[in-house]
Amino acid sequence: MAAETAYRLERPEKRLTLWYIAIGFAHLAVGILMGFLQGMEHAGINLYDAIPLIKHYYQGLSIHGVFNVLVFTTFFIAGFLTFVTSYGLERPMHSRTLSWITFGVMLVGLLMVDWSLLTNRASVLYTSYAPLKAHPAYYIGLALIVVGTLLLLANMVMTYLGWRRDNPDKRTPLMTFGALTTVIMWGLASVGIVVQFLFLLIPWSLGWTDGVDPLFSRTLFWFSGHPIVYFWLLPAYISWYFLLPRQVGGKLFSEPLARLSFLLFIPLSLPVGFHHQFLDPGVSEGYKAVHALLTFAVFMPSMITAFTVLASIETGGRARGGRGLFGWIRALPWNDPSVTGQLLAMVLYSLGGISGLVNASYNLNLVVHNTLFVPGHFHLTVGTATALTFMAISYWLIPHLRERQLWSRKLALVQTWLWFFGMAFMSRGMSWAGIEGAPRRTALGASTYFLEEWVNPTRLAAIGGVLLTISGTLFFINLILTWVRAPRTTEVPEVPVAVPLQDEPNMPTILDRFKPWVVATVIIVTIAYGPTIFRLVTTPGFQAPGMSPF
Amino acid sequence: MHIHRYERAWIILSGALMIVFIIAIAISTLALGVEIPGIRNRMAQVATAAPTPDAGWIRELAPDRYEVNLVARAWAFDPHEIRVPVGSTVTFYVHAADILHGFKIMDTTVSMMAIPGQMGETTYTFDKPGEYVFACHEYCGIGHHFMAGKVIVEER
Numbered sequence: 208m209a210a211e212t213a214y215r216l217e218r219p220e221k222r223l224t225l226w227y228i229a230i231g232f233a234h235l236a237v238g239i240l241m242g243f244l245q246g247m248e249h250a251g252i253n254l255y256d257a258i259p260l261i262k263h264y265y266q267g268l269s270i271h272g273v274f275n276v277l278v279f280t281t282f283f284i285a286g287f288l289t290f291v292t293s294y295g296l297e298r299p300m301h302s303r304t305l306s307w308i309t310f311g312v313m314l315v316g317l318l319m320v321d322w323s324l325l326t327n328r329a330s331v332l333y334t335s336y337a338p339l340k341a342h343p344a345y346y347i348g349l350a351l352i353v354v355g356t357l358l359l360l361a362n363m364v365m366t367y368l369g370w371r372r373d374n375p376d377k378r379t380p381l382m383t384f385g386a387l388t389t390v391i392m393w394g395l396a397s398v399g400i401v402v403q404f405l406f407l408l409i410p411w412s413l414g415w416t417d418g419v420d421p422l423f424s425r426t427l428f429w430f431s432g433h434p435i436v437y438f439w440l441l442p443a444y445i446s447w448y449f450l451l452p453r454q455v456g457g458k459l460f461s462e463p464l465a466r467l468s469f470l471l472f473i474p475l476s477l478p479v480g481f482h483h484q485f486l487d488p489g490v491s492e493g494y495k496a497v498h499a500l501l502t503f504a505v506f507m508p509s510m511i512t513a514f515t516v517l518a519s520i521e522t523g524g525r526a527r528g529g530r531g532l533f534g535w536i537r538a539l540p541w542n543d544p545s546v547t548g549q550l551l552a553m554v555l556y557s558l559g560g561i562s563g564l565v566n567a568s569y570n571l572n573l574v575v576h577n578t579l580f581v582p583g584h585f586h587l588t589v590g591t592a593t594a595l596t597f598m599a600i601s602y603w604l605i606p607h608l609r610e611r612q613l614w615s616r617k618l619a620l621v622q623t624w625l626w627f628f629g630m631a632f633m634s635r636g637m638s639w640a641g642i643e644g645a646p647r648r649t650a651l652g653a654s655t656y657f658l659e660e661w662v663n664p665t666r667l668a669a670i671g672g673v674l675l676t677i678s679g680t681l682f683f684i685n686l687i688l689t690w691v692r693a694p695r696t697t698e699v700p701e702v703p704v705a706v707p708l709q710d711e712p713n714m715p716t717i718l719d720r721f722k723p724w725v726v727a728t729v730i731i732v733t734i735a736y737g738p739t740i741f742r743l744v745t746t747p748g749f750q751a752p753g754m755s756p757f
Numbered sequence: 758m759h760i761h762r763y764e765r766a767w768i769i770l771s772g773a774l775m776i777v778f779i780i781a782i783a784i785s786t787l788a789l790g791v792e793i794p795g796i797r798n799r800m801a802q803v804a805t806a807a808p809t810p811d812a813g814w815i816r817e818l819a820p821d822r823y824e825v826n827l828v829a830r831a832w833a834f835d836p837h838e839i840r841v842p843v844g845s846t847v848t849f850y851v852h853a854a855d856i857l858h859g860f861k862i863m864d865t866t867v868s869m870m871a872i873p874g875q876m877g878e879t880t881y882t883f884d885k886p887g888e889y890v891f892a893c894h895e896y897c898g899i900g901h902h903f904m905a906g907k908v909i910v911e912e913r
């Protein structure tokens with residue numbers, strides 16, 4: 208498998224990638240500011256009056272959630288996957304027109320979402336739990352963004368099929384393989400929210416129907432709502448498996464296991480949504496237990512990832528002269544912010560995985576459900592494994608695409624370490640407060656029942672929040688200056704494509720095909736969700752008219 | 758397909774760890790009785806009037822045995838103060854009258870979602886005297902953080 212290539216992205220793909228990433232990061236900047244306000248609020252300092260447009264904690268929190276995990280992730284991923292598909296297959300996207308239509312659809316949707324959130328018409332938090340009712344523009348806007356991701360899926364699959372026709376005997380290049388796995392998984396997973404938005408939320412918010420059954424709506428949401436976390440995570444895995452080993456001077460330790468763990472995410476990401484609904488009356492304990500078991504199963508590909516990625520990095524450390532049991536760690540290129548950012552992201556992600564197992568542990572969920580323990584968990588996963596990795600990717604990708612040097616390598620290094628310590632403090636504080644019972648998504652500073660036990664953990668979380676805000680600020684300064692001011696360079700940073708340690712001439716074909724995995728997904732999902740969905744659809748639901756109390 | 762023997766061992770150990778966790782959960786659920794909400798399609802046999810989302814009430818069924826019909830609506834619980842003697846076993850029927858709410862009693866294993874159209878049920882024995890704060894733990898609008906109450910467990 209040839210890793211060296213002279214291929215350069217053509218101009219339209221480059222521009223698309225840059226536009227997506229710029230929009231994503233612009234929203235992350237606003238989202239981080241909102242996060243700072245939340246951390247302060249929990250520690251007893253209310254700053255909401257100082258910020259124009261933001262009327263209260265819950266509006267800020269809605270913006271924080273939607274901008275960070277829906278807008279930033281989706282737009283960055285749309286850009287990054289376009290890049291990875293085109294670069295990996297060494298060809299432009301199948302249809303440029305479709306590419307630009309996709310971008311346009313997502314942008315229109317985004318403007319609708321931005322408007323409704325910033326004008327306090329959609330302060331329903333990112334989960335949008337009916338019967339809390341937002342402005343129709345919010346639901347339609349979010350639906351358009353989802354439609355955009357499905358158009359991207361279609362374009363990527365067509366690009367892949369074109370490549371497959373021209374190269375019938377080749378294995379799919381690894382990074383493109385990862386990108387395809389990501390969007391195929393998401394395409395299957397999106398069925399839940401597509402149905403929820405088209406048939407329940409949009410007609411109801413427009414006044415065409417009288418109400419929504421809250422449990423049914425919630426069940427459809429979590430059908431997509433858990434797999435979406437793998438849609439955020441898998442692009443980071445693409446970098447960890449298929450790019451980072453090269454950045455540290457090593458090779459991919461095991462190609463078959465890398466492929467296997469990606470493919471396992473297709474069937475195992477979906478049938479796990481009830482672990483968000485363990486405490487819902489109206490869903491049977493039996494199916495909740497099935498989803499709990501399958502959540503433990505989806506932990507397995509992440510355990511494989513832990514081994515394969517670390518072993519790949521170790522080959523780099525040893526190639527750079529590292530000796531002994533741990534000497535290779537010191538030998539890694541810690542002066543490269545793109546490497547440091549991703550390695551630190553992995554360290555916190557390991558804790559995020561473990562706290563995720565706690566959440567998924569059926570009756571243990573009684574202790575942590577809807578407490579600050581949960582955001583303590585997912586700020587380590589999406590907030591670090593995903594966000595810090597995307598920042599770290601930007602440290603080489605933006606210079607590569609803009610043909611400019613990184614404005615400041617030192618600032619970038621400081622930024623990654625600040626994010627690491629900030630998140631370690633904040634997550635520890637939140638998890639601690641959560642175990643002491645502090646509810647999440649609550650203006651605790653203004654609450655009537657703030658407990659003594661929550662004082663120290665919320666202060667610790669606030670300190671972490673301050674560090675994160677500083678880190679975010681440094682990132683955006685560096686990003687903007689790299690984008691527009693940094694010196695142009697003819698020595699464009701290369702795309703770090705890792706090659707496997709061993710050639711695998713006899714790799715099973717099933718590890719380079721998607722269809723069997725899609726079929727397996729349909730079967731497992733039918734078993735895990737079928738009876739519950741059937742019961743909810745066939746028994747007359749409770750039509751809650753809803754309200755907008757914000 | 759070649760798999761390094763260390764990696765094979767790692768995968769087997771990971772799988773074994775998951776199985777240990779699953780056994781621990783099974784024991785705590787089946788043997789220790791720490792249960793989560795499920796489908797409720799029967800009324801409690803001790804109830805003399807059906808628990809409905811219309812109004813909250815507290816009822817003493819027998820010495821040390823209570824039922825509470827708890828209605829959550831923006832932004833208060835009805836009832837918001839529950840007094841029982843120490844050692845009492847209390848069954849909570851939990852309803853949401855308007856939008857989603859949550860019900861969590863601090864320092865206990867009582868926690869569940871309150872969903873319009875569904876009724877949650879849980880039973881807990883209060884063995885230690887004191888004030889137990891309960892709060893709504895699902896966002897329900899701008900007054901969410903005012904939505905709380907307490908169970909006062911009195912000395913005999």
